[in-house]
Each structure stands twice: as structure tokens, then as C-alpha cells.
Amino acid sequence: MEAGNVVTLGAICFGTGAICLLVHPAPAWLNPSLIFLGGLITILLPVAPDAEVKHASDTGKSGMPVWLAICIFLLYVGVAAFTVWKDTFDHGWIMPFLTAGMFVWGGGPVVLPMLMTFLTPQWISPTIFLAGISFAEMMPGPVFNISCFLGIQLAFNAGWNWLAGIAVCWAGLMLPGITLIFGAYTLWDELRKQRLYQHALPGLNAAAVGLLVPTMFVVYDTLQERSPWQAGSRALVVLAYYLIELCKVNVPSVVIVFGAVGFCWALAQ
Structure with a gap:
């Protein structure tokens, strides 16, 4: 990769991380906005010429009917708009999981600063939250599995049944992403063939990696304090x-x- 392209992608990655560190607590819409901005930058300043963009072949899978996929995708957009409109972080300990599931893109660890900011210390002890991170990292599977551990703790604190706490927190964090996958899968082959998307992909990936940078600082600062x-x-x-x-x-x-x-x-x- 040419030096100029490395500089561009590096600027997107570390610029994204710097913005997330400066804007704290970050609004729910910030993460996807930064990812889209990264894609827009590499559309305007391509890191690979058209001749080097790989042709995407069909996967041979069409998924569900297009009309159903569009309905699912619109449902996702509607719920996302609702979470922003309701200022969700002021509505108990359930809504932060839903909002994180709707807006946190770029890898499991990205969810940790958002949940830690809005759950501790009001709803759960920072020490318990840090223990949850340790358990999640020890277990196989995504970091999103921390939702099960936090669900038990939050349910106990609220006088709920612990199984209900697990179900609610896991569903809030996981189901939005699953819904988005089903909504986009039917049109995925066509999307992958678009030059615009292929040029945007390096920027999208660089911004997604940049979202991981603040995780280290936020989690470690909490650890130092405790x-x-x-x-x-x-x-x-x-x-x-x-x-x-x-x-x-x-x-x-x-x-x-x-x-x-x-x-x-x-x-x-």
C-alpha cells in the first residue's frame, strides 16, 4: 500500500479514536456517524484505483424475499430513531443495552465504554463491571456475552428474576445486530458489487478499528481508580x-x- 494511503487510513483510524476520547460521554449516534464518515473519506480519496478493486462474485444465496428484508431493515431504522428520540440513557438500565446494540458497530470491545459510562456507578458497581469484563474475556464467544453477566447483577439489584435479567440484557444487545443482518442479507450480493461500497470499505474498516482505541483508556482508567x-x-x-x-x-x-x-x-x- 502506498504511503499516502497508509496516512489516510491512519488518520481515519486514530482521528476516530481521538474524537471518541474527546466527546465523553458520547451520544449514541456518534459511533455510526464516525464509521460512515470514514467510508465517505475513502470514497472521496480512494485508497485503491478502480482497476485494483476486486470484483465480488455471487455467494449463490438470496436469503428471504426482498419485501420482507426491506420491512426488517425499516423496523431496525425505526427502533434506532426511537432510542435517540427517547434520550434512552435516562430511562433505566435496560435502554443502554438496546441503544448499544443499535449503534455500536466495529467490534465487541466498542460496547464496553458506552455501557460502563451509563451503568456505573448508578446501576452497578464499577468493580463488578470490571469483573464482568474479565469473565467475558475468559469465555469463548464475543465480548457481547458480558450482557448475560450484567443481566444477572442488574436483575438482583432491581429485585427481578435473574433469568429475566439475562434475557432482557442479551436481547437488547444482540437482537438489533441480528435483525440488521437479516434485513441486509438479501441485498448483500448486489451491495458488494458496487464500486462506491468497495471504495468506502477501507474507510469503514479503519474507523471501526479506531472505535476500539478509547476502550483501552476508559476501562484502564476505571481499573486504576478502583x-x-x-x-x-x-x-x-x-x-x-x-x-x-x-x-x-x-x-x-x-x-x-x-x-x-x-x-x-x-x-x-
């Missing part, structure tokens, strides 16, 4: 990254061992 052993916490973070990324030690083992180290330090005080 940790009774801040210097040790920083050291464990560095060692954990080394073990997981370079030594390929499995995540559950690292979490359990380092949790035991922290527990032993607490007992020694």
Missing part, C-alpha cells in the same frame, strides 16, 4: 499482554493466576 495496588496493576497489565500476545498463554490461565497474585497482595497488607 485498584488498591495501582503500581502492581500496571505491572500485571504489561506482563499479561506479554504472556497472551507473545507467549500465547490462554486467557483464563492468565486471569486466574494474576487474580491470585492480587489477592495474595491484598492479604499481605
